[in-house]
Amino acid sequence: MRVFTTLLRPDAGRATVGGFDVVHQAQEIRHIMGLSGQYAAVDENLTGRENLQLFGRLYQLTWAEASRRAAELLEQFELADAADRTVKTYSGGMRRRLDLASALSGQPRILFLDEPTTGLDPRGRLGMWDIIRGLVREGTTLLLTTQYLEEADELADKIAVVDHGRIIARGTADELKAKVGGERIEVVVDHREDIPRAIELLTRATEGEHALDDHMRRITVPARGGARSLVQVVRDLDEAGIAIDDIALRRPTLDDVFLSLTGHSAELAAPGAKDAVKAGAETKT
Amino acid sequence: MTTATRARLTNSGLRQEVSDGLIMTWRNLKRVPRIPELWIFAILQSIMFVLLFAYVFGGAIPLPGGGSYTEYLMPGIFAQTIVFAAATTAITLTYDLSKGIIDRFRSLPMARSAVLSGRTFADVVYNGGILIVLMLTGLAVGWRVHTDVLSFLGGVGLLMLFAFAMAWMGVWLGLAVQTPEATQQLSFTVLFPITFLSNVFVPTQTLPDWLRPVAEWNPVSALTAATRQLWGNPNPFAASGFPAEHPIELTVIWVVVLVAIFAPLGVLRYRSMSR
Numbered sequence: 198m199r200v201f202t203t204l205l206r207p208d209a210g211r212a213t214v215g216g217f218d219v220v221h222q223a224q225e226i227r228h229i230m231g232l233s234g235q236y237a238a239v240d241e242n243l244t245g246r247e248n249l250q251l252f253g254r255l256y257q258l259t260w261a262e263a264s265r266r267a268a269e270l271l272e273q274f275e276l277a278d279a280a281d282r283t284v285k286t287y288s289g290g291m292r293r294r295l296d297l298a299s300a301l302s303g304q305p306r307i308l309f310l311d312e313p314t315t316g317l318d319p320r321g322r323l324g325m326w327d328i329i330r331g332l333v334r335e336g337t338t339l340l341l342t343t344q345y346l347e348e349a350d351e352l353a354d355k356i357a358v359v360d361h362g363r364i365i366a367r368g369t370a371d372e373l374k375a376k377v378g379g380e381r382i383e384v385v386v387d388h389r390e391d392i393p394r395a396i397e398l399l400t401r402a403t404e405g406e407h408a409l410d411d412h413m414r415r416i417t418v419p420a421r422g423g424a425r426s427l428v429q430v431v432r433d434l435d436e437a438g439i440a441i442d443d444i445a446l447r448r449p450t451l452d453d454v455f456l457s458l459t460g461h462s463a464e465l466a467a468p469g470a471k472d473a474v475k476a477g478a479e480t481k482t
Numbered sequence: 483m484t485t486a487t488r489a490r491l492t493n494s495g496l497r498q499e500v501s502d503g504l505i506m507t508w509r510n511l512k513r514v515p516r517i518p519e520l521w522i523f524a525i526l527q528s529i530m531f532v533l534l535f536a537y538v539f540g541g542a543i544p545l546p547g548g549g550s551y552t553e554y555l556m557p558g559i560f561a562q563t564i565v566f567a568a569a570t571t572a573i574t575l576t577y578d579l580s581k582g583i584i585d586r587f588r589s590l591p592m593a594r595s596a597v598l599s600g601r602t603f604a605d606v607v608y609n610g611g612i613l614i615v616l617m618l619t620g621l622a623v624g625w626r627v628h629t630d631v632l633s634f635l636g637g638v639g640l641l642m643l644f645a646f647a648m649a650w651m652g653v654w655l656g657l658a659v660q661t662p663e664a665t666q667q668l669s670f671t672v673l674f675p676i677t678f679l680s681n682v683f684v685p686t687q688t689l690p691d692w693l694r695p696v697a698e699w700n701p702v703s704a705l706t707a708a709t710r711q712l713w714g715n716p717n718p719f720a721a722s723g724f725p726a727e728h729p730i731e732l733t734v735i736w737v738v739v740l741v742a743i744f745a746p747l748g749v750l751r752y753r754s755m756s757r
Contacts, residue, residue, distance in 0.1 A: 202589050227591035238582035242513040254505045255592040257498070283516060299586070 198342055202232045202309050215307055228256075231300030234311025234342075238296065239284055245271060245295050246280040249302050256303030263302070270298040274328070290321035297328065308332065310341040314348060326351055346451030356451070360459045373454045381447050382420045382427055387440035389414055398433045402426065420446060499593040506600020507607070510574075514608055520570060521608070525615050528563045532556070532616075535683055536623055546687050549716030556625035557637075557709040558682030560616060561702050564609055564645045565677050569669030571605050571652025576662045598748055602649035609645040613638070628714030637712040640733050644705050647740035653748040657755065677702055685718050698725040701736035708733045 199205035201214055203223040211218065217225040239248045246267050253263030271280045274294040279287060284295065293313065300308060313329065314322040329352055333339050343349055349356050350370045357367040366373060382403065386395050396407050396416055403426050405419035420426040427446045434441055514521065532555065540551040578584050587597050627634050655672070659665045679696060680686075680703040686694050697703055698719070707729035710717035719726035 204585055204588055224591055227589060230589070232586065232589040235582070238586055240509065240513070240583055241581070242516045243509065247509075247512060251505065251509050252586070252590065255502060255587070255590045255596075257591060303591070 198309060198311055198340075201340065202230065203227060228303070229305055230307045230309060231303060231305035232309045232311070233297045233300035234309070234313055235315070239292065239299055241285045242283055244281050244283050245276050245287070245291075248284060248295060248299055252299045253302040258303070266302055266304075270301060274298045290317055290324065293317060293321065293325060294328070297325070301332075305337070307338045307340070310339065312343055313341060314343070314345070322348075346455060350451050358455060358458060360455075365458050366454070370451065373451065374449045377449045377453050377457045378419055379449070380420045380423055381417050381449070382430055383415060383417050383443070383445050383447055384430070384434070384441055385413065385415045385443040387414075387442050391439045392416070394437060395434065395439050398437060398439075399430060402429045402433055414442070499595050499599070502593040502596035503599035503603060505592075506596045507603040510600055510604030511607060514604075514611075520574075521612060524563065524567070524570065524612060527566070528559055528612075528616055529619055531562065532559055532619060532623060535559075539683070543684055545716050546685055546718040547716065549718075550624065551716075552620075552624045553626065554710070554716040554718075555683070556616075556620040556623075557713065557715055558680075558706045559620070560613060560641055560709065561644070561680075561706045562677045562682055563612060563616060564641060564648055564705075565673055565702055566669075567605060567609050567612070567645060568648040568652035568655065569666065569673060570608075571601060571649045572656035572659070572665045572669055573662050575601060575653060575656035576660055576665050579656075579660060580662065594753065595749065598653055598752055601653060602646060605649040605652070606642055606645045610642060613641060625715070629712060633712045633714075636730075637709040640705060640708055640712075640730065643737045644701075644733065647737045647744070650741055650744040650748055654744045654751065657748055657751040676700065681706055681719075687718065698723070699732075701733070701740065704729050704732040704736055 200207045200212055200219055203219055203226055206220060211220075213219065214226045215229050217223075217229075219226060240251070243251065249267035249270055250260075250263045253266050254260065256263075258266060268277075268280075271277045274297070276291060276295060276298070279291060284292060287295065297310070297313065300310075310329070314325050317325065326348070329339065329341075333352075339352070341349070341352060354369060355367065356370055356373060357364045358373070359365070366376070382399070384395060384399065386392060392409070392411075392414065396409065399416055399418045400407050403418045403420060403422070405421065408417040409415070410417075422429070424446060427444070431444065434444075535555050536552045540555065543551060545551060545554055584597065627637075652669075655669060656665055659668055679693070680700045681697060682702060686697045686703070689697055704725060707717055707719060707725070709715075711729055725732055
């Protein structure tokens, strides 16, 4: 991300953004891109309007253009009421919206969002998602990184899964999910001694390979028949008198994709290596 | 490349450097009234020095050749305030670094020089404002200018030039240290001796022989002696010699030397910065 946004020179290799080389044509790239997220920030001691005017000017707009654009963005991001208050007084969600608006003040063709919803409450996150979807609909190319695989699922056309700095898988969300298979049934039995019998029943009902988490007493099998398989399994277990703690039909999420690709979960791998685990997501128009 | 981007790209060069520098100056000055703790303490600290030295220590410091100690003191206080302002420059810059806003600037199609030039221009203007308040304080405790308007403005001009040099030193300090807390510590370990090993509070005659040349050639002494001379305030210099006879020229030389050292160092650091 820092290489693409010209903040960092690559150690090796080449990269181009919008056809421009990140080393030799950095200034051209800066004209057509916007950056928002953990690496960029707004000025706490300026008002929302002043921030947008400042960044508009630095995108080489005239004062008049920058002021008009600022008013437009404040309206669009529902910050018009707070436009003339200093950013210090803004809530976390308002700051994020202003941060994103700042990245848009030069009307970039390509938008880089670095974990745009980290630290936002669920409502703030949904609001950001709406705004981002709108931008993509209007033709902006978006590259976003996120630790929330759910977010990549929601916003991205193409996803690259990055583990320890290397891309380990890429494709659409559906393609990636297909790699781990379809729906599955998860059963947690009450008593450990029931596990062998439960496995026998489950594999017979679903005709699939089982996976066992012995510690959690959890058995997972593929559910080819969807909800019908689930009903069958419940019936069988009940007839056999096996007490169950929990049973569920699960659709694969990108978290499952990550787990099955790396053998560890996104959260577990994160400490220590900040950029080690990230799902990069890209939306092209 | 679209025609619009091509047109905007040709706008680069010196014109863009100046215009972006002025935009950054605007940004930095807009912030000043909103961070009152920054300048209120700078002013209070200077006023405290005025009161301490004019009324407490001043009585024990005889001026060779006589004259009012307060009139001797005030030009030194102005110089001291401007030297200490280097710490403010450094701290505000490291604050920006820590908040990530410098990274946003680095991602924008703006002149690379504008972040630093905007910082130093703004700090010169900011110092000008502080200087007005201190001059009024000086007038209140009995300091006067005994020469003409032109000499008065000359002295103010020297102070502003010196503020520009100090701002570049602050830029370098801030970029070298990178955290506001460490900058605060380091600034005062560097800036305190510079101002006290000078003619600001005490005539250099009282210093031991080996230390006296250091104090006389000190840029802060040069600035103080120059303004004292321009304003007709008591200016007892130990002996003859270049610093005593040409304080104005020495100040200008120091400004050129300091900017020539710290501006390139600061710019180089800024360019190579990719945390």
